[in-house]
Structures are given as structure tokens and as C-alpha cells.
Amino acid sequence: MELVKQLWKLLVSYFRKKDFAELNQGQLHGNLGAIFGKNNVFALCRIRNIGIMAHIDAGKTTTTERMLYYSGYIRTLGDVDDGDTVTDFMVQERERGITIQSAAVTFDWKDYRINLIDTPGHVDFTVEVERCLRVLDGAVAVFDASAGVEAQTLTVWRQADKHQIPRICFLNKMDKSRASFTYAVESIKQKLKTKPLLLQLPIGEAKTFRGLVDVVTKEQIIWKPTSDLDDGKNFEQKLLLEADDPNLFQEVQDARNTLIEQVADLDDEFAELVLGEYSENLDLIPADKLQSAIRRVTLAQKAVPVLCGSALKNKGVQPLLDAVTMYLPAPNERSYEFLQWYKDDLCALAFKVLHDKCRGPLVFIRVYSGSLKPQSAVYNINKSCTERMSRLLLPFADQQIEIPSLMPGNIALTVGLKQSATGDTIVLSKASAVAAARRARRDAGGEKRSSSNIESLLLAGVEIPDPVFFCTIEPPSMAKQQDLDNALSCLQREDPSLKVKLDPDTGQTVLCGMGELHIEIIHDRIKREYGIETYLGPLQIAYRETIVNAAQATDVLDKTVGDKRHFVTAELEVRPRSGERATTKPAIEYAVGVIEELPKEVQGAVENGITNSCIQGPLLGFPVQDIDVTVQSLTLHPNTSHTMLSACVSRCMQKALKKAGIQILEPLMNLEITVSEDHLSAALADLAQRRGNVQEIQSRQDNRVVVATVPLAEMMGYSTVLRSLTSGSATFTLELASYQALNSQEQSALLQRRMGLV
Numbered sequence: 097m098e099l100v101k102q103l104w105k106l107l108v109s110y111f112r113k114k115d116f117a118e119l120n121q122g123q124l125h126g127n128l129g130a131i132f133g134k135n136n137v138f139a140l141c142r143i144r145n146i147g148i149m150a151h152i153d154a155g156k157t158t159t160t161e162r163m164l165y166y167s168g169y170i171r172t173l174g175d176v177d178d179g180d181t182v183t184d185f186m187v188q189e190r191e192r193g194i195t196i197q198s199a200a201v202t203f204d205w206k207d208y209r210i211n212l213i214d215t216p217g218h219v220d221f222t223v224e225v226e227r228c229l230r231v232l233d234g235a236v237a238v239f240d241a242s243a244g245v246e247a248q249t250l251t252v253w254r255q256a257d258k259h260q261i262p263r264i265c266f267l268n269k270m271d272k273s274r275a276s277f278t279y280a281v282e283s284i285k286q287k288l289k290t291k292p293l294l295l296q297l298p299i300g301e302a303k304t305f306r307g308l309v310d311v312v313t314k315e316q317i318i319w320k321p322t323s324d325l326d327d328g329k330n331f332e333q334k335l336l337l338e339a340d341d342p343n344l345f346q347e348v349q350d351a352r353n354t355l356i357e358q359v360a361d362l363d364d365e366f367a368e369l370v371l372g373e374y375s376e377n378l379d380l381i382p383a384d385k386l387q388s389a390i391r392r393v394t395l396a397q398k399a400v401p402v403l404c405g406s407a408l409k410n411k412g413v414q415p416l417l418d419a420v421t422m423y424l425p426a427p428n429e430r431s432y433e434f435l436q437w438y439k440d441d442l443c444a445l446a447f448k449v450l451h452d453k454c455r456g457p458l459v460f461i462r463v464y465s466g467s468l469k470p471q472s473a474v475y476n477i478n479k480s481c482t483e484r485m486s487r488l489l490l491p492f493a494d495q496q497i498e499i500p501s502l503m504p505g506n507i508a509l510t511v512g513l514k515q516s517a518t519g520d521t522i523v524l525s526k527a528s529a530v531a532a533a534r535r536a537r538r539d540a541g542g543e544k545r546s547s548s549n550i551e552s553l554l555l556a557g558v559e560i561p562d563p564v565f566f567c568t569i570e571p572p573s574m575a576k577q578q579d580l581d582n583a584l585s586c587l588q589r590e591d592p593s594l595k596v597k598l599d600p601d602t603g604q605t606v607l608c609g610m611g612e613l614h615i616e617i618i619h620d621r622i623k624r625e626y627g628i629e630t631y632l633g634p635l636q637i638a639y640r641e642t643i644v645n646a647a648q649a650t651d652v653l654d655k656t657v658g659d660k661r662h663f664v665t666a667e668l669e670v671r672p673r674s675g676e677r678a679t680t681k682p683a684i685e686y687a688v689g690v691i692e693e694l695p696k697e698v699q700g701a702v703e704n705g706i707t708n709s710c711i712q713g714p715l716l717g718f719p720v721q722d723i724d725v726t727v728q729s730l731t732l733h734p735n736t737s738h739t740m741l742s743a744c745v746s747r748c749m750q751k752a753l754k755k756a757g758i759q760i761l762e763p764l765m766n767l768e769i770t771v772s773e774d775h776l777s778a779a780l781a782d783l784a785q786r787r788g789n790v791q792e793i794q795s796r797q798d799n800r801v802v803v804a805t806v807p808l809a810e811m812m813g814y815s816t817v818l819r820s821l822t823s824g825s826a827t828f829t830l831e832l833a834s835y836q837a838l839n840s841q842e843q844s845a846l847l848q849r850r851m852g853l854v
């Protein structure tokens with residue numbers, strides 16, 4: 097029997113893949129043609145730019161796939177486990193069943209144009225999530241209904257808070273045996289500190305989950321599997337009557353009253369209705385009035401609508417799409433201060449770069465005002481350069497269709513921009529940027545333009561956290577070094593969280609990344625996409641250095657090059673800084689009398705020298721963090737070049753840092769392990785051996801969640817160990833918490849290891 101089942105699964109999977117291959121070749125293009133054939137210009141109020149975000153494996157890609165299917169843009173349902181979804185199109189994504197890079201798709205749902213971005217859930221790709229959130233107007237947060245809020249949910253939720261993005265919650269996986277609507281809602285309330293508005297109640301849970309009731313309209317939706325195809329298109333929608341199910345009817349009645357109360361508390365306009373016209377009978381409040389009020393509180397981010405379903409079992413996705421159009425904002429409902437300065441001129445943000453072998457860099461752009469046309473020149477404010485764009489493409493995962501223009505509120509791909517990178521602001525022309533700057537100055541009351549004023553003309557970029565892992569990367573032969581450098585520079589433009597540098601001692605190329613998986617994927621991409629078989633050195637931890645005491649140093653440089661004498665004397669003081677957020681940017685000040693005499697360019701050269709010496713600390717060459725520097729005195733010969741000045745200051749800094757005593761800091765990680773009760777003690781015992789510090793053990797349904805901190809150095813290859821300790825049942829997330837000082841024994845052991853003595 098088991099064998100027959102396996103064979104059947106194989107057959108289904110084969111035909112799905114076959115369908116998908118055919119779909120890629122023909123059907124998809126047909127559908128894209130259909131989009132293009134239609135009126136491609138949507139009124140702003142009918143556009144939704146949304147993202148799908150969640151903890152790893154919550155079901156983002158599966159939900160996206162269903163959205164594409166129900167909107168008619170694909171005719172066969174893909175499956176993450178079969179590696180044939182539309183948005184996970186990278187080979188690595190299909191092989192591993194995870195999303196690595198965000199994919200943008202454009203589709204229409206009931207007269208609305210939806211630009212949707214499926215984002216990765218793995219913590220190593222958090223930067224990818226953030227740069228997409230930057231251009232979105234709204235987001236759907238997907239939850240595994242059996243797990244509620246998980247570690248990475250918190251991270252992406254905070255990112256969405258930072259960009260003030262209105263959200264809808266979708267409790268997915270309601271079919272799972274441990275799914276619990278009540279538990280998931282409670283965890284949203286407790287952990288995300290938000291007000292969930294229950295817009296639906298599930299009918300059945302786990303195996304019995306078969307539909308839901310819309311609390312606003314009191315309609316029940318029951319999915320009816322047909323014998324041949326259970327794709328979720330067949331459902332019955334009708335008013336729930338007391339006779340159908342008296343208990344459920346009462347539950348819905350209570351839920352609607354609670355919802356009305358909640359919304360009335362948050363929205364004055366609705367409160368007036370509740371207290372006035374409908375005070376006698378809340379039942380009479382029309383659904384559309386309640387929906388409008390829910391929309392207002394969602395847009396104001398005072399509360400979050402909650403829906404539920406099972407994407408895998410094809411239930412609940414159509415109502416979710418309705419909710420996206422109904423409750424998430426249109427581009428013109430978001431306020432952006434900078435738009436007033438550009439008037440109707442083009443203002444757009446480049447938020448992602450892809451490298452295409454034939455077409456070169458493809459830059460994803462979101463237009464905020466004005467419009468963009470192919471074959472036009474645009475001005476990049478960040479790079480201060482004019483670039484020519486040749487074509488405009490509408491993205492559909494890994495395929496695109498050419499479009500004649502891009503209107504405000506929309507997202508598209510541009511071909512031909514060579515300089516633009518993630519986070520750059522693109523405007524019509526230099527003159528337009530100057531005019532916008534003038535208007536901004538006028539609005540600021542005619543003040544002289546300060547640098548922060550200029551920054552407000554630029555759309556905010558994305559903060560890239562420092563990498564925690566690094567390793568050397570070697571080409572197979574010296575002849576391939578140039579190809580490797582090219583590949584790395586293309587990959588870096590695509591992925592700002594990847595850092596590449598040269599080891600000054602060995603001359604080797606060093607890759608720095610956000611985690612083991614990140615570096616593994618980059619290595620794999622270099623092989624597959626650029627055809628270079630590279631060798632990675634052992635993965636190493638990116639430590640930091642700091643100082644323990646205050647110290648002073650002086651340095652003199654006296655060099656004659658040709659007929660020019662370069663003469664500098666510098667005296668610096670360094671002090672440890674405490675209390676503030678860890679930063680590798682030194683705080684620089686000048687002793688009385690020094691700054692008045694320094695021209696601006698000289699000051700720039702001094703600060704360059706100080707900052708550069710903090711990039712590589714004196715002990716092990718790691719970045720130096722948390723120091724204050726005072727320039728006590730500085731004398732220089734008028735002929736001295738800025739390079740010589742910086743070099744002298746840098747040398748003086750190194751002396752002062754050495755005198756101050758160097759302390760090595762190691763990355764300390766927040767670790768969250770979800771493990772069954774049976775394997776809890778094994779996981780804890782292992783953690784104790786890794787210098788782990790358990791802070792809390794929570795219960796999550798039948799599982800336990802261990803919240804701990806642990807040094808990153810102890811976590812190499814942890815996934816394999818945890819898998820074998822828990823028979824593959826546990827999962828974990830790891831995220832940088834802070835940097836902590838090594839004790840003297842650990843520090844000397846590390847020094848010896850780095851010097852190759854042990």
C-alpha cells in the first residue's frame with residue numbers, strides 16, 4: 097500500500113513539473129500578454145503594493161502561489177516541496193525549498209492591480225526583506241497557526257513598524273494538527289503588542305478545518321472539494337443562520353460585537369455611528385460602514401485585521417486577496433514629505449538590482465511621483481550622475497514584459513542603468529533635483545541647507561548590519577581571479593549585505609556575510625551563475641576590538657618627496673566609550689584652539705586617518721568599536737599633502753590604541769530553539785557546553801521554546817548537531833544581539849589560534 101502511495105506521489109510530482117515546464121514556455125507568456133493587452137493604467141486608488149513577510153516556513157511562497165492561481169495568472173498550482181513555485185525561481189530556492197531573494201510579481205484581482213513581493217523568512221536574508229519593505233505600502237504577515245509569533249516574525253514586524261507599514265495578519269496552516277486560532281491570536285496580542293481585529297472565525301480546526309465565517313458580513317464560506325480537482329476554487333458562500341449551527345452563530349455574534357467595540361474605540365467617526373444612529377441595535381450597522389472604519393484604523397496602524405486559512409489546502413486565500421484590496425492602502429494614501437518638493441516631476445527609488453547575463457544590471461524601481469518612459473535620461477541624486485534607461489519591464493518572478501511607461505505608485509524593472517544601486521533616489525534631471533532642493537529650503541524657512549536637509553531629498557536607504565562571518569575565497573587559478581572579481585562585484589550590487597575585501601597581509605579575497613547559509617548560497621551562485629569553481633577557506637567569526645583605558649600618543653612625519661616637504665606632528669587621545677549602541681564610527685572632537693585653525697579639507701583628512709585606523713584594529717585587524725578620540729594638537733607644513741596627513745594621523749591612532757590596551761569582543765547571538773518536550777533536556781545540555789545562557793523556556797502548544805544567548809563562535813555547524821540530537825524535530829533561529837568581551841584566557845587562546853600557534 098505504502099509503495100502504491102509513493103508511486104502515486106511520484107507521478108503527481110512528475111506531471112506537476114511537466115506542466116510547470118510547459119507553463120514556463122507558453123502559458124505564462126500568454127498570461128503576461130493578457131496583462132499587457134489590457135488597459136495597463138490603473139487609477140492610483142486601485143493599486144496595492146504589498147509584501148508578504150513572515151518567519152521561515154510560515155507559508156509565504158505557498159500563499160503567493162495561490163494568489164497567482166486564483167487571480168488567473170498561472171493555471172497550475174506549484175508546490176514549494178516539489179520545487180515548482182513561480183516566485184522561488186532560483187535553483188537554490190527550488191532545491192532547498194526556501195526563499196532567498198524577494199521576487200516581485202504583478203497581477204490583477206477584481207479591478208485592482210497588485211504588485212506583490214514575496215520576501216525571504218530566513219534571518220540571513222533580513223536585509224532583503226528590509227529593502228523591499230522600504231517600497232511597499234502594505235504587508236501581509238503570514239503566521240503558522242500552530243506556532244503563533246516566532247523569532248523572525250518579531251524581526252520583520254519591527255522592520256515594518258520602522259517603515260510604518262499597515263499590515264494584515266494571515267493565520268496560515270489551520271489544517272495542521274496543532275493549529276489553534278485562539279493561541280495564535282493571543283500570541284499576536286502578547287508578543288507583537290498590537291490590537292488584533294478578528295475579521296474571520298474558522299469553521300473547524302486542524303483536520304476538520306473546512307471554512308470560515310466573515311465576522312463583518314456574517315457570511316460563511318465553506319470549501320467543497322470536487323472529486324477530480326481540489327484547488328479551492330469551489331466554495332459555497334452564504335449567510336450563516338442560527339439554524340445552521342447555533343453555537344457558531346452565537347460565537348460570530350459575540351465576535352462582531354467585540355469587533356464593533358474595538359473599532360469604535362479607535363475611530364471617532366465610527367464611534368459616532370455606534371453611539372447615535374445604531375445605538376439601539378448594533379446588528380443593523382451596515383457591513384460597508386464597518387469595513388470603512390476597519391480600513392481607517394488599519395491605515396492609521398492602530399490595529400491589525402486578522403484572517404485565517406490554509407494555503408496548502410487551498411482555503412482562505414481568496415478572502416485574503418479581498419482583504420488586501422479592502423484594507424491595505426493605495427499608494428496615494430501614504431504620505432511622503434518629499435513629494436511636495438518634486439511637484440509632478442519624477443521621483444523614484446531603486447530598491448533592488450539583478451544581474452542579467454545578456455541585459456546587464458536590471459534595477460527595480462518604485463515610482464513615487466511623475467512618470468518614467470523607456471529611452472529617457474534620469475538623474476541619480478546619490479551618485480550625482482545622469483544615466484540613460486533603455487527599457488521598462490513589468491516583473492513576473494523571473495520573467496518580464498516590456499511596458500511603454502511607468503506611472504506613480506507602480507513598481508517595474510529598468511534596463512540600462514549602469515550606476516544605480518539599491519537605495520538610490522532617481523529623479524527627472526539635475527535641474528529638477530536643484531528645484532526640489534530650493535523648495536525644501538523654502539519650506540524649512542529659508543535656512544541655509546544643512547546636510548540633513550539634503551538627506552531629506554533622498555529616499556531613505558536601508559541600514560545594512562555588519563557581517564558576522566567571513567572566509568577567504570580563492571579562484572581555481574590566478575587566471576580566473578579577474579572573473580571572480582567581476583562575479584563578486586555583480587553579486588555585491590545585487591546584495592548589499594555581502595561585503596568583499598582584500599586581506600592586507602595575504603592579498604586574498606575575503607567574503608563577509610550575514611550567516612553560514614548566506615555565504616554558502618553566494619559560493620553556490622558563483623559556481624552556477626558565473627561558472628567559477630571557487631574554494632572557500634574555513635568560516636571565521638568577525639570579532640571586534642575595543643580599548644580598556646584612555647591613552648595619548650604623538651607621531652611625527654617628516655618626508656621630502658621631490659622638492660616638496662611633508663611635515664606633520666599629531667597628538668591624539670583615545671578613550672573607551674560606554675553606554676551607547678555599539679558603533680565602529682569613532683566620535684571625534686578637537687581640543688580648544690585646534691579646530692579654529694583647520695581648513696575644512698585638512699579636517700577631512702585628519703578624520704579620514706582616524707576612521708581608517710578604526711577599520712582594522714591593532715591586535716587582530718578587526719574593526720574597533722566604541723571609542724572617543726580627541727585631537728589634542730596638530731601642526732603641519734603648508735606643503736603637506738592630505739594623504740601624508742591622513743597617514744600620520746592613522747599611525748598616531750594605532751600607537752594610542754595599542755597603549756590603551758586592546759580588548760577583543762565576540763558576537764553574542766540571540767538563539768531561539770523550538771523543541772519537543774522529549775528532546776528539551778538534550779538541547780539544553782548541548783547549549784550548556786556552548787557557553788549558552790538560557791534566559792527563558794516558554795511553552796508553544798506542545799513544544800518548548802528555549803530563549804538563550806550564545807557566542808557565535810560556539811555555533812558553527814549547529815544545525816547538524818541539533819538535527820541529530822532531536823531527530824530533526826527542532827528548529828532554531830540565530831540573530832546578532834551584541835558584542836561581548838572575551839575573558840583573558842579566551843582572548844589569549846584566540847590570539848594563539850590566529851597566529852597559528854595551536
Ligand SMILES: Nc1nc2c(ncn2[C@@H]2O[C@H](COP(=O)(O)OP(=O)(O)OP(=O)(O)O)[C@@H](O)[C@H]2O)c(=O)[nH]1
Binds near residue numbers: 152156216271407409
Ligand atoms: N500543513 C500546511 N503546510 C503548509 C501550508 N502552507 C505552506 N505549508 C508548507 O510549509 C512549508 C513552507 O512553505 P513555504 O510556502 O515555502 O513557506 P515560506 O514562508 O515561503 O518559506 P521561506 O520563504 O523559506 O521562509 C512547505 O513545506 C509547505 O508545503 C499550509 O497551509 N498547511
